[in-house]
Amino acid sequence: MKKTFRILAILPVFAIFSCDLDLYPVTSYNEGNVTVDESTESQYSTREQMQGLRDALYNSNARDIQEKGFLDWLVYNECRADNAYCGSLTTGEIVAIEANSQDGANKNVDRDWSWYLSQLTAANQIICNIDRVKETDPSLTDQEYQEWKSEAFCWRSLMLYQMSQIWGAVPVITTIPPAITAENIEEVYDDYYPARAAIDDVYERMITDLEYAVQYAPDVNPANKFLFTKGFANGLLARIYAEKTRQDWNKVAQYCTAVEGMGYSLCEHYGDLWAYNDEDTENRNTTESIFEVQWPRSSGNWVNWMLYRNAYDPDGNYSWAKWVTPSRDLIAAYQVEGDMERMNATIKFDECTWSSYYPSDNYAFMNKVPTGATSIIVMRLAEIYLLHAEALTMTGQLTGENGAEGYVNRVRARAGLDPLPSSATQSQDAMLDAVLHERRLELALEGFRFYDLVRHGKAKEIHDSMPLEDPYWQPRYPLTEQTILMPIPTTALEDNPRLVQNPGY
């Protein structure tokens, strides 16, 4: 009896241990520590959260443009035409783009597709939630509501614009899909596996969004050009209406005029647009800039060392061949024109340890991102002037101060060049050539050339002829209607059976 007692007395010590199986993370936000609205499944409910998302639109998303939205965009525009060689012969994906031999496995095409789509989602965090937050949190003012929504529209439209230039019809993502459960998998399938919208619908979406932004975006602020403003919204609409899908030259001219009336003015010298001194860049918030992406000196961009070198850290990362190497054709074009001011700002000659395209003691580099602190200017007044000139040319107004000639000459005067000769105004074709030529020299290596030529049907002639004149170009497959567009990445097609590849790939 005693023994049993002793035995039983020890039992409680070995009580069956049971542990808690309801565990949530503590080092990240999650449904366990954040209030989630049941009906919309949205985690946002306050003005502060909307402001955080809006700040992130600039600090994270816009700054992220440097690799996929800028560097890769340059490869599509400059290296597919006559302005630049791809630059690095061992980087298969850009060699293929220069040679027009790209396929669905191309690494650049793959990473750009993923990035552009993720930017649509980033903008949607604001667009899809701000209406509800306006109701739940009265501290969100009307002005903030309108401005932040417009800024998100501007970013989404810029992304859709670039996407549609590259691939044509693309998925237009405008919602944040709800959680997948066994019950709702049929309904939400289309949201998770989006199909490509017709190109016309893509344009419709951009135009609708930008028309809102034109009214409600922040006003132009001379002290801060890292801001989506009414000026930017108008300028982007001008670009959109110039493209073939919704081509309307009157609207282009109308929107250009709107931008021009907002207080921008050309910089005194072309070189000011990328100037820097020993301490910091001097190209922040120039009078000419309509939208630029800015970096502080302390944490600057890194794309500068994919193109040339960082003047503030000259030896860092200067040991491999750089991308977007200016072509002999571009250098010759500047020289024939006598256009030294623009050539010196665009192209820099320097010593290096490779000689893929030029002798290593006098190698040519793209010079529009000379430091890590340099702002990347996405839209500036000179581009709008020349777009205006293009529109006026296509509607027949070739001459005079307010004709195509006048706008071109304003840009030429700033570059220290004589006005256009009279031969340029003889016919629409001559004027168009002059405008496109001016756009080429003014906007060289900024991401405009190839699609300028495409919308006037001149891309094939220039694209195919380059390797015949200059052996440093990759031998090119002839440009066709189908290969003007890039292929949809194979990985995207594999992940999403609803996507259809572009014809020709």
Add this chain to the structure above:
Amino acid sequence: MTVRIRGASSIASSNDPLYVVDGVPVGEGSYAIAYLSPNDIESMSILKDASSAAIYGSRGANGVVLITTKQGKVSSGPKINFSAYCGISDVTKTYDVLNVDQYRDLMNEINVGVNLPEGLKDETDWFDKTYRTGISQNYQISVSNANDRMKYYLGAGYSDEQGIFRVAYNRRYNVKASFESDLFKWITVGANVAYSHYRNNGIISGTGSNRAGVVLSVINTPTYAKVWDETNPDWYWDDFYGANLTTPEENMARTENNYSETDRLLLTGYATIKFHKNLNFKSTVTMDRRWVHSFEFLDPIHTSYGRSQHGTASDTRSDDMRMVYDNILTYNNTWGGKHNFEAMGGTSATTSKWEQLSGSRSYFSPDYGNALWGLSGGNNGGQRGQSQGYAQWAIMSYLARVSYNYDSKYYITVNFRADGSSKLAPGHKWGYFPSASAAWRLSSEPWLKDVPWLDDLKLRVGWGQSGNQSGLGDYAWVQTYGTNYYNWTEEQYAQAVPTLGGKTNIGNRDLTWETTTQTNVGIDFAVLDNKLTFTLDGYYKYTRDLLMNVPMPDPNPSLFRNEGEMSNWGLEFALSSVNFNRKGFRWTTDFNISMNRNRLEKLDLQQVYYYASTSEALSESVVRMTPGQPLSMFWGYKALGVDPETGMMIYEDISGDGKISDVDKQYIGNANPDFIFGMTNTFSWKGINLSFLITGSVGNDIYNASRIEMVGMYTGANQITDVLRRWRVPGQITDIPKAGELDNLRASTRWVEDGSYLKIKNITLSYDIVHPKLKKANISRIQPYITLDNMITFTNYSGYDPEMSQWTNAYQTGIDWGTYPNIRTVIFGVNIDF
């Protein structure tokens, strides 16, 4: 090293078996038993079928390796054992690379922007410079004793292994103590303590030489390069005239200051209470704690990466604590001398808590030879240079087992388990897994009892279910959101606080157990006085609710989902025989051969997955996974040879459209072997023992991605002498195509090789010295031995070793991609028993 029992039945979860040491589960994967010294191991056995592994629950879903360590044994007096060995290791293979003239020739043929000046000479043999003979040493001592009321075991040891690269090493100290005592007649208590401290470092592998992969850079660095730069003697040689390369010395220097130190403490305490001679209760509490400290430092001068980052340092310390609480009640009884019955029931709870803190800095001063150690020497702490991690998980289980046998002739066992895991969604956390097995000892039946040559014939059958969820993230079902941080160095954000971001995953409220159902049939045969024994097993495993991380189309994040079904079936045969045992000479053989066939049966949302993108030249994925195929199938073009007219590779155009593109790809190889086998032969005669182990694998294919970097000829990298055969003039017939064409490097059968091999893996010769004079000095035996490890390999594989694989997950095995090569070792050792 990968251990796989009966094929892979999981994709997201690990396929590693559970290691159980002295009844305590210590984890899966190689870290689990890294603390153990082989000297402390008494025996090892493997539980393969569902019924026997049932007791270990979900963590044993991939099989269980039972290890028993040495405890004290009842004998005359204390036993002391001392053993030591010293080993010499070397890399198994070398390659001939192009000399400077041949390299110049190649660079002139391909246009990759490399312009070599005149007058370069062969300066360095990179194989000699990089690989060295690794020396390893190991010393172990142990003391044990037992009497009828108490037994104890104490062991300690030290081991130091140098790798074949100068920066790779592994050092370990270990201490083990175990103790058990019958306190009173009705209670036994015991405790085990195992502590080990180990420190190691490795090299950058699994990548090409342009990203500092050491193994490939040995071949890709041209011979004109020296170790140190001529203009800057503190820098490693970095002038390659346009090629993007770094020397193997520089690549090793990238990790030479790094190390990882682990302290592992395993404490177990248990008490067994005998209520009654048939009823006892055992309660065990185990603490398994690992402190890991990893340190990295890259100086700002010697390497080009170090110069571009201005030196970096980082330090991470983590603390991983697991507690296991087991309470088991057992009843057993015998009736009428023939009926044996046992029933067992209980609970098992495991909790895990992991915490981590890390910091990093950059911008180091080179003055005084980097005198300031660690983070103290760095000026730039980054925007958020410190980070902290914390994660928990828990598993709760209830288990019951009933087993009965009649006269050791008829056996039956039934198990039932209920397991709950915190990683699974609410309402789906619990899984219920029954299993049963039965056996019939035919040889005890009256009609077989008197057959003289038949000793044992047993027929076994089993069926069971087990659950698995170990590959899931700790909070796999939870919907998580990102955090927006601000750059506080910008004036406008000096007062900013973080805000809530968008979805970083897709949560899953239906996430539940992955269940494998296994059926097993086996025969055990013993004949000729137990001199010859066979066992033959056949099994079929079917896995439902396969857990996978499913990627969604851009821009959606991925989610964990019960996504598919997979099957495995196979046959295993093992034979053990005492061939000869007379006049002091004994020869025994153990042989086993097995085959496994694996197939993915079904997938739900996404039907095709691609894995393993290897080459830097063209980033194609070489593994394609889809229902109807096994895992680790290679996907690419079929290469038909080199076109004598153009020198380009000809690929099969299946679609017939005249172009070679994605539609022309097909399955080109299978990393899974047709069958594997092993054989051990042991000879002993008057104290001399000789044993050798042969292992082999037949039918496994290997995707030799490393070879792309050795004969690809698409950058400024140096190549092996095979490229001297390359095509140069029309009409030339050869197997190496034209240089400088990326098109010749597509994922194709050109890189798929037969990895079948037969290895004489281990040869050990030992001699027991037993002498009366030694006995006087209390030494019962001195046994010197010599072992040759991984010495001889018969294979057609052209890479370093057909047994290596860069990745160990089941869905991308069989790929050689700059992986640390296997080594050959010669070991001299001695065991002394007192």
